[in-house]
Amino acid sequence: MRCFLVLLFAANAWAAPAADVSLSRAQAEKLRDTLAAETLATLKTERAAEVAAKSITVGDKTLRWLEKEFGEAPEGKRSLWISMHGGGNGPAEMNDQQWQNQIKLYQPKEGIYLAPRAPTNTWNLWHEVHVDPLFDRLIADMIATRGVDPNRVYLMGYSAGGDGVWQLAPRMADRFAAAAMMAGHPNEASLLGLRNLPFAIFVGGADAAYDRNKIDAKKGEELDTLQKADPKGYEHFVKVYEGLPHWMNGKDAEAVPWMAEHTRNPWPDQIVWFQDDVTHDQFYWLEIPPGSAKAGQKIIATAKGNEITLDGDVPKGITLRLSDALVNLDKEITVKINGAQAFRGIVKRAPEAISEALKSRPDAALCPLAKLRLDP
Numbered sequence: 001m002r003c004f005l006v007l008l009f010a011a012n013a014w015a016a017p018a019a020d021v022s023l024s025r026a027q028a029e030k031l032r033d034t035l036a037a038e039t040l041a042t043l044k045t046e047r048a049a050e051v052a053a054k055s056i057t058v059g060d061k062t063l064r065w066l067e068k069e070f071g072e073a074p075e076g077k078r079s080l081w082i083s084m085h086g087g088g089n090g091p092a093e094m095n096d097q098q099w100q101n102q103i104k105l106y107q108p109k110e111g112i113y114l115a116p117r118a119p120t121n122t123w124n125l126w127h128e129v130h131v132d133p134l135f136d137r138l139i140a141d142m143i144a145t146r147g148v149d150p151n152r153v154y155l156m157g158y159s160a161g162g163d164g165v166w167q168l169a170p171r172m173a174d175r176f177a178a179a180a181m182m183a184g185h186p187n188e189a190s191l192l193g194l195r196n197l198p199f200a201i202f203v204g205g206a207d208a209a210y211d212r213n214k215i216d217a218k219k220g221e222e223l224d225t226l227q228k229a230d231p232k233g234y235e236h237f238v239k240v241y242e243g244l245p246h247w248m249n250g251k252d253a254e255a256v257p258w259m260a261e262h263t264r265n266p267w268p269d270q271i272v273w274f275q276d277d278v279t280h281d282q283f284y285w286l287e288i289p290p291g292s293a294k295a296g297q298k299i300i301a302t303a304k305g306n307e308i309t310l311d312g313d314v315p316k317g318i319t320l321r322l323s324d325a326l327v328n329l330d331k332e333i334t335v336k337i338n339g340a341q342a343f344r345g346i347v348k349r350a351p352e353a354i355s356e357a358l359k360s361r362p363d364a365a366l367c368p369l370a371k372l373r374l375d376p
Contacts, residue, residue, distance in 0.1 A: 028349040036364035043144035071110030079111030079152040086159025089123035126164025173197040180255035192274040195233040202252035204244035267325040321368035
């Protein structure tokens with residue numbers, strides 16, 4: 001009966017499954033792969049026009065891009081490099097010139113190197129609230145239509161684009177394999193969310209405007225401190241080019257091979273989720289109810305064996321998105337929230353957990369096989 005239900009569900013991917021269906025690991029992984037392939041095939045058709053036009057619109061904002069391709073990789077294994085231009089508060093013509101320049105700056109050995117045009121011309125052009133959903137759609141488009149590996153997506157940016165890296169990398173760390181900041185200013189950005197995202201800082205030693213040189217170097221020291229306290233996290237690379245001003249003469253291109261060495265780990269055993277002023281409802285294997293995120297909220301989630309601990313500002317209704325890549329779903333799982341036991345038992349692999357996740361994000365590597373909602 002169980003196998004019949006699984007096969008029926010796979011044949012009619014988005015139908016409502018029987019509530020009592022419980023899958024083996026092999027069944028769940030096969031179903032995930034089948035539904036992921038179907039989802040990507042559908043998106044490949046639906047998104048073909050916007051990818052061909054190199055233009056995405058979400059709400060009232062549009063993201064355009066230029067691109068170059070380098071090297072070769074099998075289907076589904078291409079890397080994607082999102083490289084944000086500088087400029088900022090000024091006329092559109094100035095930002096257009098910065099955009100045209102950005103496509104020329106870096107050359108990975110392999111991958112799609114993409115320079116998006118910021119949707120606005122504001123000083124904070126790369127970290128306004130509309131950027132996150134636009135990038136989310138851009139990444140999904142590239143996975144579906146261009147064979148990009150979701151574990152090999154990289155983020156970088158120069159000057160105002162570097163400002164964007166400081167902001168976007170921590171709050172979207174679960175989307176990227178590595179990030180590199182060139183000559184930007186962090187403003188109020190927190191580094192806590194970078195726990196599982198290798199992060200590089202490049203700045204000219206004489207880049208004194210807005211104290212970029214001093215502040216970026218200080219942020220490097222902050223990452224040193226974070227890594228010393230947590231040796232498995234906060235991998236980073238900091239380079240201050242002594243004597244160089246805002247333009248680093250292309251020396252910062254050494255970021256590219258360093259970044260390419262890294263692939264995303266979609267199931268880290270510890271997550272530090274810190275909400276920026278632009279909040280998110282999902283981060284790695286945690287999900288919170290829509291509207292419950294608040295700026296400054298911090299959750300530390302740790303999986304050790306089959307015990308999961310959640311500490312910090314844990315909202316009611318938090319959901320654990322679980323996989324055998326993180327825990328053994330054939331055995332009991334214990335969950336503690338701020339020291340108190342919140343759950344102990346088996347969490348079943350379920351078709352609806354897989355289908356719901358792929359509907360919201362077509363990322364098979366990050367797709368859970370089971371979900372557990374908690375109400376502390």
